[in-house]
Amino acid sequence: MSMLEIFYTLLKGLQITVELTVLSTILGAVFAFASGIGRLSKNKLFKYVSIGYIEIFRGTSLIVQLFWLYYVLPLLGISFNAFLIGVFALALNIGAYGAEVVRGALQAVPKGQGEASIALGFSPLQRLWRISLPQATPEMMPTFINLAIQNLKDSAIVSLISLTDLTYYANNLQSLTYETLRIYTVTLFMYFFMALMLSWVLGRLERYLRRWKPLAR
Template sequence: MTWTQYLPPLLKGAQITVTISLASIALGAILAFAAGIARTSSNRILSGIAFVYIVLFRGTPLLVQLFWFYYALPLIGISFDPITTGIMTLSLLTGAFGAEVVRGALLSVPHTQLEAARALNFSKSYTLWHISMPQAVIEMMPAFGNLAIQNLKDTALVSLISIADLTFQAQSMRNITLDSATVYTLTLVGYFIIALCLMLVMRFIEKKLRRGPAFPRSAHS
């Protein structure tokens, strides 16, 4: 087989890889903001739940998490198809790491600004979303960019639960053709191209945010 004959199955696998990665990044970002905000909350129950979630998923291997959701969870009557399992597990892991990024960025907002907000009798929710968050999001972007790339690389493990992603397709073709050099070189190039596109998108978003106003208009303007 020539290298061009490897492209159709690899491209098919790449589509699944991109779908899983983008979906889990989006859901992971939502979880990251929810858990990160909860960790900074004065509500001990919310903060405690977020802490347990973060420690659990940051402290256990992704491969074990995948196997637990795919093989162990069905034993108690809860099961998901492979792609849903992959997206869910990657989302939970990305959210756990992202939550610490969110928490750190929120805590980096100068305390004097929070005191000024209290002096102006702004509510906690208004202070969070209109003063702290706009500044914190800009600081989060480089770390979120790194998490997005890590998420993409982690998708290679979903092939172990029978998802025909890029890695799965590469391994299947390698087993048939024994052409390891060509197959895995094309696979590396495929992941590199996807990662490059992802980096460009994240940097574009970061630049857009940095060009925006540092502070939102006041509620009374």
């Protein structure tokens, strides 16, 4: 097979990889903010649930998490298709790591600003939404960009549950043609290009968020 033929064949799995990465990264950010804020909460239930989630998903293998969701949930009467399992597994994993980024950025906001907002009569939610998050979010972005790229690379494991992503097509094509060098070289560069695009998009988002940071001071 020519490199062009290999490329067109692998494109069949590219859409799944892109959709999986985008959806799991967005959902993972939701988990990260919820659990990162929860870890700092004075509500003990919210706090300890957040801590439990973070420690479990940071302390176990992503592959084991994926297999648990895929094979164990149906035994409990909860069934999802392979795509949703892949999204949730990746999102829960990246969310646990992102939670520590959120917590650290929020704790870095000067305490004097929180004290001033209390004196002005702001509620805890108003302090979080209007004071802390506008300043902390831009500081999270460099690490979040790295996590998003790592999430893209981790998405390759969903081929283990027969989800037809880019890696799945690469493995199948290799087993049929034995064109190992060409197939995995094209696959490598496709992942590399996606990582560059993801970094560029999130970099622009970071610059946009930093434009609004001075307004929160």
